[in-house]
Amino acid sequence: MRAPLTLTFIKDNLPVGDTHEVPYTPGVGHVFDFAATGLDPDQLVARVHLQSDVVPAFIEVEIAAP
Numbered sequence: 001m002r003a004p005l006t007l008t009f010i011k012d013n014l015p016v017g018d019t020h021e022v023p024y025t026p027g028v029g030h031v032f033d034f035a036a037t038g039l040d041p042d043q044l045v046a047r048v049h050l051q052s053d054v055v056p057a058f059i060e061v062e063i064a065a066p
Helices: none
Strands: 005-011 014-022 044-050 059-062
Antiparallel strands (some): 005 014, 005 044
C-alpha cells in the first residue's frame, strides 16, 4: 500500500498520545519513530487506517516491545 496512513494509539480502549500521519516513501515504505511518542508500549494498541478514508477502516495491532 503506497498511500499515507493515519496512526493513533489506544490503551484500555481509550486513545492516548497524538494522531500521527505516516507518509509512504518510495523504496523505503512507511517509517514511524515510535520512541518519539514517549508512550509506554505496555498494553498499547496501534490503530491505523488510510489517511484518505472518509469512513476509516481500522487495522489494530498490539505493540510488542523487545
